[in-house]
Amino acid sequence: MLSGTHHAPHSVLGAHPVPGGVAFRALRPYALAVTVVSGDLTVELHDDGDGFFSGLLPLGEVPAYRLLVTYEGTVHETEDAYRFLPTLGELDLHLIGEGRHEELWTVLGAHPMTHQGVTGTRFSVWAPNARGVRVAGTFNFWDGAGFPLRSLGSTGVWELFVPGIGEGELYKFEITRPDGSKTLRADPMARRTEVPPATSSIVTSSAYEWGDSAWLERRAEAPAHRAPFSVYEVHLPSWRPGLTYRQLAEQLPAYVKDLGFTHVELMPVAEHPFGGSWGYQVTGFYAPTARLGAPDDFRYLVDALHRAGIGVIMDWVPAHFPRDEWALAEFDGRPLYEHEDPLRAAHPDWGTLEFDFGRREVRNFLVANALYWCEEFHIDGLRVDAVASMLYLDYSREPGQWTPNEHGGRENLDAVAFLQEMNATVYRRAPGVVTIAEESTAWDGVTRATHHKGPSGFGGLGFGLKWNMGWMHDSLQYMSHEPVHRRYHHGEMTFSMVYAYSENYVLPISHDEVVHGKRSLVSKMPGDWWQQRANLRAYLGFMWAHPGKQLLFMGQEFAQGAEWSEVHGPDWWLLDPHYGAEADHRGVRDLVRDLNTVYRNTPALWRCDTEPSGFRWVTGDAAEDNVFAFLRYDGDGSPLLAVSHFAPVVRQDYRIGVPDDVPAWHEVVNTDAGRYGGGDVTRPDPVKPEPQGRHGFPASVRLTLPPLATVWLRPA
Known part of the structure; x- marks a missing residue:
């Protein structure tokens, strides 16, 4: 008991019937005396030394009792933690052992509760290799010696109900490793943490009352790939630096709603020790980062976004975790969450550890975590980070640094099974939630159903959407390229349509494209400042019309010139109306607003995103003119004509083929409009087709193409 390696402290401590009465035993280090109080009976226990106190009372059965513990200068009255039955039932333990407990967060971790009529907190942790586990915290002066947990059989779970403590207490688990050494660890299932760099877990429970029932009922009406889906990617700590979750709730929903985005995507909010990782090196998978407030404050932000009609997608990072010695790495003294093979455990790119997806308890930890965010925080979508690094055994590894799978291939079969299980479970339990893969290779069937096998023999991974990294690149x-050279690269803009219907795609212009020397979106464009903005506007118009959903990172919606910095965030001052000549940043923002508005009101741009019938090239080979023109169709055949012109000249009377069943076309978006900062080469009047065939169509329209611009036309 003193060395912290007892598996069944409740069999020794507490009250036990023995020949001659009831034996009372307590372990209270630093106590001067311990007294048993039961009704009118008050008996001081014998001091056995080393913090042990015991006594034999001539009683026929174990009574209700409390302990009076005398320390120097104070007396503490408390229930005896070792008189309580286990708080976890057989079904919970069976499901944990099978790796099938879909609500794992309700049984592991720290939970304030009432047990056997007494209020307190249950502590439970999975540590199958531990020789012993104790809990230390503010309630016992960070000395866990008097608070050993009991082992609950072969599941590897340890448990202790500590009466009289509740929300706000800090704690960690003191684990005795197989070699006898000790380690103090944050709770892997902690639902609240200290503000980094402090690392303690915090006892918490939610009292939040949601107001988004109408949103949750409505979100499942149509799958994401057949609905408008326009995403604003946000790094919460730097969107407006210094704001808390609740302060963000007063500003972010209004801003996103004004710009017309349907969703926000939050870069990881799970707790992470280093802010410079942007959240992609997670240590607290079940805790929203404490940097911006408490878990209920984060719920308030999600609720506010929902009440504004905005869905919330969250970046989720199951591919790896950092090596911090107080977190998951060799949690109980041996590889536990990571693979036991060092070559499989170490992530070669990020200095982190990869999860052991073949271990059922680890899969359970992650699958339940995905459900946790959806069910406890009403998250509408999970964008799964770095899927490619999970799928391939040889990812970033040289020959000799990896071992083929049982079939001799390089696919990580355990990771495939995990992703399939995660997706199937989320879609079964959380109606309306979408999962999105950041997968950078040509893996077959990322967004195919898990029960449908493809040519490779694998079932689909089961994601709802996939980032189209090829289109982005x-x-x-x-x-x-300078416009004069673009004719030689024309295929880079058309190639995406060769594979556009192989998956359900998102077109991502994410944070990854505007950091680490890659420059901001507008700064990637060639030419002078006017041409850079014109190129950007034309590109956004092309992007919003192209099949696939769209995602834009914060700051790019108003043509921020500098790269993103997590320290100071977007350069909001560029939008100041008093800024003068640079007021044209507001023009780009106004264009994004209009693109979103027309997009949402034009089903041709989203309803048939994943069906070849929803798209038709008008001209995809006008390389000499730097022109791309295509039609998008709604399910009932209603069209939208998109024409992008990536040359810095005006082209008069440019003939574009069109169907002959539309009497007139009306310009609904022109990225060259004066209000966007363009040259205002626009056409306010409808244009009527002429019976002169062009581009394989029976009719055509003559358009004036603005320089470096995209024009959308709909039937007038």
Whole structure:
């Protein structure tokens, strides 16, 4: 008991019937005396030394009792933690052992509760390799010697109900490793943490009352790939630096709603020790970062976004975790969450550890975590980070640094099974939630159902959407060229349509594209300042019309010139109306607003995003003119004509083929409009088709193409 390696402290401590009466035993280090109080009976226990106190009372059965513990200068009256039955039932333990407890957060961690009529907190932790576990915290002066947990059989779970303590207490688990050494660890299932760099876990429970029932009922009406889906990506700590969750709730929903985005995507909010990781090195998978407030404050932010009609997607990072010695790495003295093979455990790119997806308890930890954010925080979507690094055994590894799977291949079969289980479970339990893969390779079937096998023999991974990294790379490469050279790179803008229907895609212009020397979006564009903004506006118009959903990182909606910095965030001062000549930043922002407005009101731009019938090239080979033109169709055949012109000249009477069943076309978006900062080469009047065929169509319209601009036309 003193060395912290007893598996069944309740069998020794507490009250036990023995021949001659009831034996009372207590372990209270530093106590001067311990007294048993039961009704009118008051008996001081014998001091056995080393913090042990005991006594034999001539009683026929164990009575209700309390302990009076005398320390120097104070007397503490308390229930005896070792008189309580286990708080976890057989079903919970069975599900934990099978790796199938879908509400794992309700049984592991620290939970204020009433047990056997007494209020307190249950502490429970999975540590199968530990020789012993004790809990230390503010309630016992960070000395866990008197608070050993009991082992609950073969599940590897340890548990203790501590009466009289509740919300706000700090705690960690003191684990005795197999070699006898000790380590003090934050709770892997902690639902609240201290503000970094402090690392303690905090006892918490939620009292939040949600007001988003109408939103939750409505969100499942249509799957994401058949609905408008326009995403504003946000790094919460730097969007407006210094704001808390509740202060963000007063500003962010109004801003996003004004710009017309349907969703926000939050870079990881789970607790992480180093702010410079932007949240991608997680230590507290079940705790929103305490930097911006408490868990209920984060709920308030999500609720506010929902009440504004905005969905909330959260970046989720199950691919790896950092090596901090107080967190998950070798949690109980041996590899536990990470793979036991060092080659499989170490992530070669990020200095982190990869999860052991083949271990059922680890899969359970992660699958339940995905559900936790959806069910406890009403998250509408999970964007899963670094999927490619999970899928391939040889990811960033040289020959000899990896071992093939049982079939001789390089696929990580455990990771495939985990992703399939996660997706299937989320879609079954959380109607309306979408999962999104950041997957940078050509893996077959990322967004195919898990029960449908593809040519590779694998079932689909089961994601709802996938980031189209190929489109992002190719289109930005094209835009980076001077217009005079773009004719030689025309295929970089058309190639995406070769595979556009192989998956359900999101077109991502994310934070990754505007950091680490890659420059901001507008700064990637060639030419002078006017041309850079014109190129950007034309590109956004092309992006919003292209099949696939769209995502834009904060600051790019108003053509911020500097790279993003997590320290000071977007350069909001560029939007100041008193700024003078640079007021044209507001023009780009106004364009984004209009693109979103027209997009949401034009089903041709989103309803058939994943169906070839929703798209038709008008001209995809006008390389000499730097022109791309295509039609988007609603399910009933209603069209939208998009024409992008990436040359800095005006082209008069440019003939574009169109169907002959539309009497007139009306310009609904022109990125060259004066109010956006363009040259205002626009056409306010409808344009009527002429019976002169063009581009394989029976009719055509003559357009004036503005320089470096995208124009959208709808039937007038």
